[in-house]
Amino acid sequence: MEAEAAKEKAQRQARTKAQKVGEERAKRDATRKAKEAAAKARAAAEAQRQATISRAQAAVNAAATATQAARETMLAEAPAEAKETDAAAATTATDGDFDFVFTSKPLGLSLTMKEEQVVVKKVKRKGTPIAGGDQLIALGGKDVVGLKWALKDVFAELKASELPITMRFRRQQSR
Numbered sequence: 001m002e003a004e005a006a007k008e009k010a011q012r013q014a015r016t017k018a019q020k021v022g023e024e025r026a027k028r029d030a031t032r033k034a035k036e037a038a039a040k041a042r043a044a045a046e047a048q049r050q051a052t053i054s055r056a057q058a059a060v061n062a063a064a065t066a067t068q069a070a071r072e073t074m075l076a077e078a079p080a081e082a083k084e085t086d087a088a089a090a091t092t093a094t095d096g097d098f099d100f101v102f103t104s105k106p107l108g109l110s111l112t113m114k115e116e117q118v119v120v121k122k123v124k125r126k127g128t129p130i131a132g133g134d135q136l137i138a139l140g141g142k143d144v145v146g147l148k149w150a151l152k153d154v155f156a157e158l159k160a161s162e163l164p165i166t167m168r169f170r171r172q173q174s175r
Contacts, residue, residue, distance in 0.1 A: 106165065113150065
């Protein structure tokens, strides 16, 4: 009898051990499958992220191309007098008022306030009739002097304006 009891005990221990080995194997398989699923999810998320980046880059490139085409169209369709403004302004800029049409940025001007007037401090743009000391009297058809604009008003208008933009200056006779 003792032999049978020992045999049964050995069989129970063998079954318990086999059951534990099976559970461990199942855990390992489940862990492996979970890791594989996580890796696939990460790869899918990365692919989606890359696709989103590609679409965004394409949209930015398309917008840049459209903006450039619009600028070129706007410049091509600008009235002839606007294109000739540089020459006209250069001939009338000795004394009195003159206009200058800006068709590109940066404008290349430094402005300052002098005796409650917006005045050109420095000119960095080549080929303009504008000189230091010239007073800004109109911007995009708005009377800077009459509206008593300060620098912040001029900068706000420049920021809100689209090109081309016309600026009218007054050359001081005392120069």
